[in-house]
Amino acid sequence: MEKTEHIIKINLPGGIVSPGDLHEILCIAEKCKVKNVRFGNRQQLLFVVNDEYLDDLNDLFLVGDVAYEIDTDDYPNLVSSYVTEEIFPTSLWLTEGVYKDVLDGFNHQPKLKINIVDYYQNLIPFFTGNLNFIASETNNFWYLYIRFPKTNQMYCWPTLVYSEDIAEMSRVLEQFIDLNSEKKSFETQIIGEEIYHKVKNKFQFLSHTFEKPLVHTDFQLPYYEGLNRYSDNKSWLGIYRRNEEYSLDFLKEICEICLETRIGQLYTTSWKSIVIKNINNKDRVFWSDLLNKYRVNIRHAANELNWQTEDFSKEALRIKLDLVKAFEEADLRTYRLCFAIKTQPKTGLFSSIVVRKRNSKNANGEELYELLYTKDFNPNSKEYITYHEGVVYSELAPKLMEICEVYYTLRLNKKELQQKETQIKKTVETDKIFIAHQCKHCFTIYDERYGDLVNNIPVGVKFDSLENFSCPTCDAPKTDFEQIKLNKMLIG
Numbered sequence: 001m002e003k004t005e006h007i008i009k010i011n012l013p014g015g016i017v018s019p020g021d022l023h024e025i026l027c028i029a030e031k032c033k034v035k036n037v038r039f040g041n042r043q044q045l046l047f048v049v050n051d052e053y054l055d056d057l058n059d060l061f062l063v064g065d066v067a068y069e070i071d072t073d074d075y076p077n078l079v080s081s082y083v084t085e086e087i088f089p090t091s092l093w094l095t096e097g098v099y100k101d102v103l104d105g106f107n108h109q110p111k112l113k114i115n116i117v118d119y120y121q122n123l124i125p126f127f128t129g130n131l132n133f134i135a136s137e138t139n140n141f142w143y144l145y146i147r148f149p150k151t152n153q154m155y156c157w158p159t160l161v162y163s164e165d166i167a168e169m170s171r172v173l174e175q176f177i178d179l180n181s182e183k184k185s186f187e188t189q190i191i192g193e194e195i196y197h198k199v200k201n202k203f204q205f206l207s208h209t210f211e212k213p214l215v216h217t218d219f220q221l222p223y224y225e226g227l228n229r230y231s232d233n234k235s236w237l238g239i240y241r242r243n244e245e246y247s248l249d250f251l252k253e254i255c256e257i258c259l260e261t262r263i264g265q266l267y268t269t270s271w272k273s274i275v276i277k278n279i280n281n282k283d284r285v286f287w288s289d290l291l292n293k294y295r296v297n298i299r300h301a302a303n304e305l306n307w308q309t310e311d312f313s314k315e316a317l318r319i320k321l322d323l324v325k326a327f328e329e330a331d332l333r334t335y336r337l338c339f340a341i342k343t344q345p346k347t348g349l350f351s352s353i354v355v356r357k358r359n360s361k362n363a364n365g366e367e368l369y370e371l372l373y374t375k376d377f378n379p380n381s382k383e384y385i386t387y388h389e390g391v392v393y394s395e396l397a398p399k400l401m402e403i404c405e406v407y408y409t410l411r412l413n414k415k416e417l418q419q420k421e422t423q424i425k426k427t428v429e430t431d432k433i434f435i436a437h438q439c440k441h442c443f444t445i446y447d448e449r450y451g452d453l454v455n456n457i458p459v460g461v462k463f464d465s466l467e468n469f470s471c472p473t474c475d476a477p478k479t480d481f482e483q484i485k486l487n488k489m490l491i492g
Contacts, residue, residue: 006049009044009069010046012077015080015267016080018264018266022255023252030252032054037246037251041350074111075109076129079128080099080117084118098140102133106167113129117134119214120217124269127380128350144156159208165205219338223305224275225240234278241272241273243317253294254290263277319355338379339354352377354384373387409442434447438484441476
């Protein structure tokens with residue numbers, strides 16, 4: 001059976017498009033009977049066209065000089081945090097001009113996924129690319145983390161990269177990185193070192209030594225929709241759609257208002273939303289009228305905005321909407337958490353908690369899902385911890401609520417542990433050291449001088465002699481405890 005529908009992908013480098021260019025694309029799509037478009041996880045424009053209009057689309061895009069792909073993703077979009085500039089907290093030196101210089105340097109279409117992001121912001125993910133350039137605290141220099149294709153293995157480039165070298169270095173690195181092979185974890189460090197030395201010996205890129213390693217800011221997804229002021233006379237508008245679809249008529253009017261009010265750029269996000277910046281206060285009425293005309297709601301609950309789903313996945317979207325409804329009914333707190341739903345293997349999504357379809361069924365024929373969370377619940381981490389391997393659909397919401405409970409318990413325990421350690425420092429004998437063991441996930445300490453009341457372990461039982469031991473806080477196995485040195489406490 002021949003394919004009757006085709007997915008059209010148009011890259012918007014850095015998540016930026018001019019209103020005039022977008023309007024032209026939308027008018028071409030309209031001529032080919034397209035009614036709605038979407039924005040993808042990598043800030044690109046996506047829509048579906050019927051087979052009978054594909055030739056017309058090709059001809060119109062050729063005349064309009066529009067680059068596009070049909071049913072393929074050979075050239076992933078350049079992702080950037082340009083959208084956050086001005087309206088969300090950002091580093092001091094990474095300005096609009098720097099973003100433009102970096103993005104304008106790309107005169108080739110990268111086949112690798114490339115992310116260009118500010119370390120200080122939390123809207124755009126750090127490590128969903130293969131080449132991840134993350135702004136450092138040194139002006140015009142960036143960390144580079146290489147994530148080899150089809151893996152979660154990361155190699156940190158030993159030196160910082162200069163802004164003006166990002167585009168050319170990306171082109172050079174494509175020559176050394178195999179797009180198709182799946183690297184094993186023990187190989188990636190060796191391969192990364194080999195690539196580094198080849199590039200260093202052959203090319204004259206400006207570099208800078210690390211002043212300090214990259215430190216992730218504590219994740220807090222900003223509220224990225226609504227009509228919001230960010231200066232005395234400027235506002236920004238963020239628009240999110242529950243079904244991920246934007247009507248052509250609605251977007252065309254957005255472009256027309258931008259052109260009439262001299263707004264030169266539109267921005268897309270990794271959360272499939274669109275942002276309009278530099279709205280003059282006197283023009284806010286136009287945007288309010290537009291939202292009223294199309295009945296567009298801009299005040300969704302935070303626990304609905306913090307989800308990532310695959311592009312064009314009806315199944316993932318259905319699961320998301322069901323889970324959001326369950327969360328709302330439970331009045332669940334999800335502050336500082338974000339979720340992803342993966343129905344296909346090797347889907348690069350950004351999240352601290354993952355729902356992954358296993359493509360297997362139980363004895364009753366029910367689909368099974370796997371629930372995971374990232375180390376320390378940091379969504380920029382690529383180290384996953386399995387919470388449950390075989391969950392039926394009806395149990396997804398309760399199990400996810402359990403994981404949320406784990407997260408907040410760990411945060412409280414970590415805070416209490418820090419307070420306890422501060423108190424301990426006041427009463428220790430600084431010249432004596434005691435060896436204890438600490439859970440690497442939640443930082444719970446097993447100290448033989450106190451035993452473990454939760455696991456009915458009396459005082460004096462050595463850690464090495466424990467059998468079938470698990471963490472009393474997060475149930476991590478004994479093997480996940482590490483030796484730590486404690487100052488010997490003065491105890492009664």
